[in-house]
Amino acid sequence: MFDYFAWIAILVCCYAMIAISLTIQSGGGGMINLGQVAFVGIGGYSVAIFSRAGLGVWAGLLAGAVIAAGAGYLLGRLGRTLGGVYWAITTLAVAELLRLIISNTDTVTGGMQGLGDVAPLWGELHGTANTLARLVMALAFLAVVVLAAVHLDRSQLGRWLRIIRENEPLAAALGIDVVSAKSRVLALSGAAAALAGGFHASDISFVGPDQLLPFQTFLALTMVVIGGLGRITGAVVGAVIVEAIYDGTRFFRDFLDLASDQIAALRILLVGVIMLGFLLLRPKGIIVDHPRRVRV
Amino acid sequence: MITQQPPELIADALVRGSTIALLAMGLTLVYATMRFANVAHLEFATVGAYATISLSGVFIVPVAGIIGAVVAVALGAAVYELVFRRLLVMGEMPAMIGSLAVSIVVQAVIQLAYGSRPRNVPHELEQVSTVLGADMTPSQVQLVAVSVSALVLTGALLRWTPLGRKVRAVAANAELARVSGVGERRVVATVWAIAGGLAAISGIELALESSATPALGFNLLLPVFSAAIVGGLGSVLGAVIASYGVALLEAIVLALDFDGSAIPVSYRPAIGFAFLILALIFRPRGLLGAKVRIV
Amino acid sequence: MRLFRRHPATLFLLSSAVVLSLTAGCATTQASNSAQAPTTPLPAPNPALSGTITIGAVLPLTGANATVGTDQKRGIELAVAKINAGNGVLGQKLAVAVEDSQGQTTATIDAARKLVAVSKVPVVIGEYASGNTIPMQQFLQQSSVVGINVGSSSIELRGTGAKQFSTIGLDDKAGQFSANALYDKGFRKVAMLAPNNAYGSGIARSVTDAFTGKGGQVVASELYTEGQPNYRQELARLANADPDVYVVTTYGRDGATINAEMFELAMTSKPVFDIYLSQDVPDSDVKAVEGRTGMDVKSSVGGSEYATYYRQTYGEGFMTSFSGFAYDAVFLAALAIEKAGAPDAGKVAAAVPDVAVSYQGVTGPLAVGPDGQRLAQPYTLGTVRDGRIEFP
Numbered sequence: 001m002f003d004y005f006a007w008i009a010i011l012v013c014c015y016a017m018i019a020i021s022l023t024i025q026s027g028g029g030g031m032i033n034l035g036q037v038a039f040v041g042i043g044g045y046s047v048a049i050f051s052r053a054g055l056g057v058w059a060g061l062l063a064g065a066v067i068a069a070g071a072g073y074l075l076g077r078l079g080r081t082l083g084g085v086y087w088a089i090t091t092l093a094v095a096e097l098l099r100l101i102i103s104n105t106d107t108v109t110g111g112m113q114g115l116g117d118v119a120p121l122w123g124e125l126h127g128t129a130n131t132l133a134r135l136v137m138a139l140a141f142l143a144v145v146v147l148a149a150v151h152l153d154r155s156q157l158g159r160w161l162r163i164i165r166e167n168e169p170l171a172a173a174l175g176i177d178v179v180s181a182k183s184r185v186l187a188l189s190g191a192a193a194a195l196a197g198g199f200h201a202s203d204i205s206f207v208g209p210d211q212l213l214p215f216q217t218f219l220a221l222t223m224v225v226i227g228g229l230g231r232i233t234g235a236v237v238g239a240v241i242v243e244a245i246y247d248g249t250r251f252f253r254d255f256l257d258l259a260s261d262q263i264a265a266l267r268i269l270l271v272g273v274i275m276l277g278f279l280l281l282r283p284k285g286i287i288v289d290h291p292r293r294v295r296v
Numbered sequence: 297m298i299t300q301q302p303p304e305l306i307a308d309a310l311v312r313g314s315t316i317a318l319l320a321m322g323l324t325l326v327y328a329t330m331r332f333a334n335v336a337h338l339e340f341a342t343v344g345a346y347a348t349i350s351l352s353g354v355f356i357v358p359v360a361g362i363i364g365a366v367v368a369v370a371l372g373a374a375v376y377e378l379v380f381r382r383l384l385v386m387g388e389m390p391a392m393i394g395s396l397a398v399s400i401v402v403q404a405v406i407q408l409a410y411g412s413r414p415r416n417v418p419h420e421l422e423q424v425s426t427v428l429g430a431d432m433t434p435s436q437v438q439l440v441a442v443s444v445s446a447l448v449l450t451g452a453l454l455r456w457t458p459l460g461r462k463v464r465a466v467a468a469n470a471e472l473a474r475v476s477g478v479g480e481r482r483v484v485a486t487v488w489a490i491a492g493g494l495a496a497i498s499g500i501e502l503a504l505e506s507s508a509t510p511a512l513g514f515n516l517l518l519p520v521f522s523a524a525i526v527g528g529l530g531s532v533l534g535a536v537i538a539s540y541g542v543a544l545l546e547a548i549v550l551a552l553d554f555d556g557s558a559i560p561v562s563y564r565p566a567i568g569f570a571f572l573i574l575a576l577i578f579r580p581r582g583l584l585g586a587k588v589r590i591v
Numbered sequence: 592m593r594l595f596r597r598h599p600a601t602l603f604l605l606s607s608a609v610v611l612s613l614t615a616g617c618a619t620t621q622a623s624n625s626a627q628a629p630t631t632p633l634p635a636p637n638p639a640l641s642g643t644i645t646i647g648a649v650l651p652l653t654g655a656n657a658t659v660g661t662d663q664k665r666g667i668e669l670a671v672a673k674i675n676a677g678n679g680v681l682g683q684k685l686a687v688a689v690e691d692s693q694g695q696t697t698a699t700i701d702a703a704r705k706l707v708a709v710s711k712v713p714v715v716i717g718e719y720a721s722g723n724t725i726p727m728q729q730f731l732q733q734s735s736v737v738g739i740n741v742g743s744s745s746i747e748l749r750g751t752g753a754k755q756f757s758t759i760g761l762d763d764k765a766g767q768f769s770a771n772a773l774y775d776k777g778f779r780k781v782a783m784l785a786p787n788n789a790y791g792s793g794i795a796r797s798v799t800d801a802f803t804g805k806g807g808q809v810v811a812s813e814l815y816t817e818g819q820p821n822y823r824q825e826l827a828r829l830a831n832a833d834p835d836v837y838v839v840t841t842y843g844r845d846g847a848t849i850n851a852e853m854f855e856l857a858m859t860s861k862p863v864f865d866i867y868l869s870q871d872v873p874d875s876d877v878k879a880v881e882g883r884t885g886m887d888v889k890s891s892v893g894g895s896e897y898a899t900y901y902r903q904t905y906g907e908g909f910m911t912s913f914s915g916f917a918y919d920a921v922f923l924a925a926l927a928i929e930k931a932g933a934p935d936a937g938k939v940a941a942a943v944p945d946v947a948v949s950y951q952g953v954t955g956p957l958a959v960g961p962d963g964q965r966l967a968q969p970y971t972l973g974t975v976r977d978g979r980i981e982f983p
Contacts, residue, residue, distance in 0.1 A: 004708035007701070032389055034396075078577055084388055085333035085529070089521045090576055093569040096518060100566045106792065113745065113789040114696065116725045204700050206726035211697065218400060225393065247701070264653040264693055265407035265510075272400030279394045280382060299831055308824075412653060414844035421854055421876050433855050506820035507844060515818075550824055561824045562787055562816045 006131045008247055010203060013138035016239035017145045017196035019223040021189040023235045024149050026224060031182065034088045034217055035095030036193055041102070041212040042068045043194030044201035048115040049108065051202070057119050061198040065191040072190030076183025083168070092214060099212040114208025121202050134203060141199055142236075145192045149232045152188060161185055165230070215268075219246070222275040228285015238285075245270055299558070300551040303429030305544065311436050311505075313543030314443035318498035319516060320523040320535040321447060322491030328467035328530035329487045332384055332391050336375070336398040338513030338520065340492045341499025344368035345508040346406055348500045352417045361500045368496035369489050376488055399514060407510040416507035435505040446497055447536060450490060454532065463487055467530060518565060522572035542568050630906040633672035640675065642683035644934050646924050647690065647706035648917075649717035649727060654694025658843045659719050659870070662910040663741060664689055666917030667716070669900060670925075680925045681932070687921065692718050699723040700730055707734050713936040714739065714924045716917065721745035721789035728755040737940045739924060741916040745793050749962045754940040756959055758923060758952065759916045760968025766797025768970045769866055769886050773836065774805045776884075778862070781807060782834035784825060784849070785866075786841060787814035794840055794866060810834050815845070822849050823856070830858055840866035842911060847875045854879040868973050868980050870911035877978035887980070888912045889955050889969040897953035908979075919952035926950055 018040055025031050043064035050060030075094065082090060102109045109115065122133040152158050160181045164171045172178055201207040223242045227234020249267040278285070298305075323337045348357075348364030355363065375398060383394040424431040454460035465473040466483045474480045499512060523542055527534025546567045550559060648667055651660035667687050674685050688710050690702035699718055706712050715731055718724045719742035731738040732752030740748055740757040744765065748757055773781060781802055785791035791814055799809045811832035813825045826849070829837060837858060841849050850871070853859055865871050865885030872880050897915060902908060924939070926946040931938035947957045955969040973982040 001708060004704055007704050007708075032393065082576060085327075085392055085521075086525065086576060088333075088392060089518070089525060090573060093518055093522065093572050097566055097569045097573075100563060103787070104560050104562050111792060112787050113722045113792065116722075116729065116747065204697065204726060205729050206696055206700075206722075208696050208722050210695050210722075218396065221393065221396070261411045261413075261653045261657065262408050264691070265404045265412075269401055269404035269408065272397045272404060275397035276379065276394060276401065279390055279397065280379065283386060283390060300827070304827075412657060421851055421878050424855055424857065431856065502820060506848060509818065509844075511818070512820070558828065561813065561828070564824070 002128065003131050006135045008243065010135055010138040011200075011247075012239050012243045013142045014196045014200045014203075015220065015223060015243055016142055016236045018193050018220045019227065019235035019239045020145050020149050020232055021192035021196070022217075022220050023224045023227065023230055023232065024152060024185055024192075025189045026229045031083065032088045032221075033091045033189075034214065034221075035091035035093070036189075036220060037212050037214065037216045038091075038095035038098045039068045039072065039190040039193035040197035040200075040216070041095075041098060041207075042071060042190070043197030043199075044207040044211060045102065045109060045115070046194070047198035047201045048118045048207040051119045052115060057121055057198075057202050060202075061195060064194040064198045068190035068194035069187040070190075072186035072188075073183045075190075076186040077179065079182070080179055092217075095212065095214065095217070099209050102212065103209040110208075112209060114206060114210070116206045118201050118205045118207065120205060121199075138199065138203075141195055145195065146232060146236070148188065148192065152185070153232065157181060157184060162230075218275075219271065222271050225275050225278050226285065231285050234285045242271065242274070245274070297553050298548065298551045299553045300547075301429065304431070305547045305551060307427070307430035307432055307436075308547040309540060309544035310440045311432075311543075312546065313540035314440050314447075315498050315502055316516065316519050316523050316543060317447055317536045317539035318443050318494045319513075319520040320527070320539045321450065321532055322494040323520060324524040324527065324530055324535040325463070325467075325487050325532055326491045327524070328532075329463060329470070330384065330484060331388055331470075332380065333388065333395070333521075333529075334380075335392060335395040335517065336402065337395075337491065337495055338517055339399055339402040340368045340372055340495035340513070341502065341516070342406060342508070342510065342513035343371055343402065343499070344496030345499040345503035345512055346410060346415070349415050349417055349503060349508055357417060357504070361497075361504075364500055365493055365496035368499075369492040372488060372492040373485075403510045403514060410510070412510060414507040414509045417504060419504075433505075439501040439505050442497065442501055446494055450494065451532070451536075453490075459483075459486060518572075519568050522568050526572055526575045542571055545571060631903045633668065633904060634676035636672075636675035636684055637677065637679060640679040640682060640684045643686045644680050644683050644928065645686045645688055645710055645712055646714040646716065646921075646928075646934075647688050647703075647710060647712035649690050649692045649699055649702045649706070649715060649723075650917075651694040651719050651723075652689070652691040654692075656694050656719050656843075659742060659911050659913050660692075660694075662914045663717075663719065663917040665901070665905060665910070666741075666914030667921055669897075669904060669914070670918040670921035673900075674922070674925050680928050681934075685921075685925055687716070688712065692723055694720065694723070696723050696726055699727050703727050703730055707731070707736050713737060713928070713934045713939055716741055716920045716924065718742060719790075719913070721747065721793065724748065725751060728752060731755065735936055737924075737927075737936050737943070739920040741920045742913050743789065745789055749964055753963070754936065756923075756943055756947075756963040757965055758919045758954065758957060759913075760965050762793040762797040763801075764968045765866065765886070765970065766794060766799075767801045769798050769838070769864070770801030770805060770807070772886060772972055773802060773838065773864060774807055776836075776862075778835040778864075779807050780810045780832075780834045781836055781838050782811040782813075782829040782832050783809060783838045784813050784815060784829060784841070785839075786817050786845065788817065791840065798838065798866070815841075815849070817845055819845075820848075822852055826852055826856055826858060830856065834861070836862045836864050838864045838866065839871070842867070842870040846871045850875040850879040859883075867912045868975070869909045870913070872975055872978070872980055880975045880978070883975040884972065885975075885980075886970050886972050887982075888915065889971050895953070915952070915954040919950075919954050919957055922950060922952065923947060923957060 022036050025033050046064030047057055047060035050063060051057050103112050105111060121137055122130055125133050160176045164178055164181060223238030224235055226238035226241055246267055326332055326334055344364045347367040348360045351360035351363050379394060379398060383391040422433045424433050427437060454463055462478045462483050465478050466480055523539040524535045527538035546564050549567050650663045671685055671687055679685060688706060690706060692699035692702055703715055706715055714737040716739045718727060721743035724740050724743035725747055728738040728751035732754055738755040741759060744762040746761050783795050785795040795812055802809060811829050813828055815822050815825045863883045865883055868885035868887045927939045927942040928934050930942040930946055944959055947959045950957050956967050958966050960966050971982050973980045
């Protein structure tokens with residue numbers, strides 16, 4: 001039983017990392033990135049490719065983070081001043097393009113079959129020790145991402161991003177290099193998401209194009225909405241809530257007598273309703289807002 | 297070397313482009329008048345298709361189609377009233393995220409009610425006939441005919457009727473229009489109904505030509521938004537031109553033959569995406585777009 | 592909008608229209624489900640059995656492969672009923688806890704974890720897509736649980752572990768058989784169509800390798816993306832390559848769409864050869880598939896006892912070719928547990944190769960090789976007449 005709950009906890013950690021990566025973009029720069037799953041995929045596939053090539057999972061994680069950060073930075077530069085709906089659709093298109101390419105390239109990425117036999121992070125241990133080690137690792141990764149996000153929040157870049165979110169023309173008028181700021185937060189966001197993706201790939205020993213579907217981003221977005229755009233603790237709370245519901249409904253089958261088709265639809269319905277509910281009723285998120293202390 | 301004849305390429309482009317154009321036109325019209333990027337716009341098509349399929353058991357297909365479109369529009373009006381109006385007050389982005397949530401909810405409800413297996417209106421197998429040099433089935437011809445008529449009618453409405461003038465006024469400058477006495481509320485309602493109707497027709501025709509799945513509309517999300525953006529968000533003519541343009545581009549690229557090997561058909565959406573991304577890098581306003589982003 | 596506030600009646604009318612059409616949709620679903628031939632209930636369990644032994648199954652009950660998953664579940668139900676009507680397993684009833692993989696890998700492993708950790712099963716049957724089965728079996732191997740593959744055919748399954756087995760022959764066998772059949776019929780130029788997933792790309796590759804090995808030529812090979820409204824582009828490419836025969840493997844709604852479009856595009860004037868006929872033909876329009884030839888697994892042969900059992904219970908012929916493999920897997924697991932004397936994964940794994948040799952499955956002899964994979968997979972050729980598949 002511990003095994004199963006540990007597995008859920010590890011999933012929550014991964015999703016929390018992705019949610020945080022998403023929230024620093026939206027809360028920070030006011031950008032809604034509908035293609036975040038692309039960064040996750042970069043991390044996952046890097047780990048898988050490196051692992052199968054014998055270069056090791058850690059090298060893969062590092063490579064994935066670096067590539068994703070680079071991709072994020074590039075995206076920010078190319079996107080320049082795209083905002084709002086343009087940015088959302090463009091990022092979605094980029095993510096879908098990546099998924100298409102991966103799905104149709106049989107050689108390097110395994111095509112639709114994906115890449116299996118990815119080495120686990122603590123292969124030497126077995127049983128409960130293994131589960132415990134993986135759980136601790138996941139929490140450690142999460143802690144790193146949280147710390148990075150908090151550091152960003154308190155830094156000058158974080159302040160700039162908040163101004164950009166509130167009033168972009170004003171930020172430009174104040175002399176802030178908007179494009180550079182956006183690119184930098186995208187780089188950080190990409191790296192965080194890639195870490196989550198890479199860890200997950202190693203955890204389930206597999207990576208495939210199914211994990212790059214847009215719905216994964218929407219799931220993360222729901223977590224962000226629950227937690228409040230830009231709120232780090234909120235993102236973690238959102239991850240816990242959404243994962244609990246999404247996985248808890250697996251047990252619905254034992255109580256409800258619906259076709260499996262419909263149970264799947266029910267889970268997705270719940271996610272959509274929750275997103276909508278929070279948007280309408282608690283747009284600032286679940287955590288009560290504290291006024292920021294201003295150091296004068 | 298291109299493996300297909302021009303008439304075939306044009307036929308392909310017409311069929312695919314018509315579906316996208318109907319949707320993109322409505323989407324861009326809504327954006328123009330309400331500054332609302334409605335991701336759930338595609339669900340008009342899905343709802344219309346499923347309503348028609350259900351009703352086709354009771355009514356003949358054309359009647360079922362009309363009622364189906366009405367049902368879709370009615371649902372859209374209700375969702376606008378209950379959800380979107382409130383979100384739009386908060387801003388463009390909350391409204392867009394909200395529309396994404398609505399889209400997910402609608403798809404889930406449809407899957408709950410109808411299951412995920414594709415459904416269609418049972419019909420006899422057709423045979424292609426040669427229309428202007430290309431092989432097309434009667435359903436395809438019908439799709440193109442109905443779509444083009446709808447597009448032309450709507451265009452005429454926008455251009456030459458007083459209502460159309462009001463719509464364009466609101467699109468150009470909502471505040472000024474309001475101050476000048478143009479009934480903004482009524483315009484918004486009309487635009488919503490027209491856009492929903494066009495989208496529903498698109499979905500119904502698509503379902504008649506092939507089949508309907510809960511993701512019928514959502515699968516077209518990116519092509520439709522791409523067309524609307526490339527044409528310039530807010531420009532109806534731009535959206536239509538971009539729709540057919542991208543469809544033609546897809547047909548041409550897929551017909552290219554490089555010494556025996558060709559681009560996998562699975563890459564069809566990628567062509568539209570690449571087009572969108574390039575367009576946004578080099579011409580962010582789109583073909584006929586007006587709104588320029590400063591900074 | 593404002594209209595509604597002034598005329599609530601309109602809102603009411605319109606919402607009732609919406610509700611009505613949705614319920615009409617539900618009713619149609621119900622209607623189409625129950626409009627079948629009369630069915631007989633499954634055999635009742637033997638009252639002498641007491642207690643339950645549970646094994647697990649992870650199947651794609653939802654998602655793109657829901658049709659196959661549902662059919663696999665049927666195979667399991669039939670096997671369980673038959674076993675429990677007899678002597679059960681070690682004097683107890685057999686139960687199979689079925690989890691939905693949703694066709695997604697993460698959900699597959701999730702489901703497997705739940706079965707292993709919560710239900711504590713010694714054996715897990717499943718899945719269908721190689722991309723899901725391989726990681727699941729790797730996980731099962733790590734958890735020391737026996738896995739039986741019932742639907743995937745990727746040759747990578749040979750290496751998943753000593754406790755992992757398959758009741759279905761891997762790609763190479765189906766491909767070889769089909770290639771031989773095509774060559775013997777005199778075809779030299781083949782155009783292939785298969786779904787772009789682990790199954791489709793595997794089959795396409797094995798048929799291509801086998802056919803070119805015999806001296807034939809594959810002039811076109813297309814992998815279609817599942818779930819599209821039409822496939823005219825892919826079919827046009829195949830037609831342009833001017834083959835002697837079209838080789839097709841599809842299933843579900845996509846199959847019906849493809850078959851209809853092949854007819855509409857007049858491609859059926861050339862011979863069409865189907866891989867796994869029984870999963871492609873049932874959904875399709877009769878005119879579209881008339882005269883088609885193809886191959887299939889022997890369990891789908893019309894008059895066999897299993898086919899009759901299936902038809903009586905569900906009121907229709909085989910939905911896909913895959914129920915038999917799941918059926919055999921349940922029997923294999925039951926016999927192995929019986930031989931092992933306890934539902935212990937290690938002992939069961941050791942017992943499987945022994946019982947597999949003597950058990951004659953509905954899909955043929957199940958003897959497995961040292962890599963846990965089925966050694967012999969019998970196939971047969973068939974033709975479609977009047978919407979029904981006729982096997983010699």
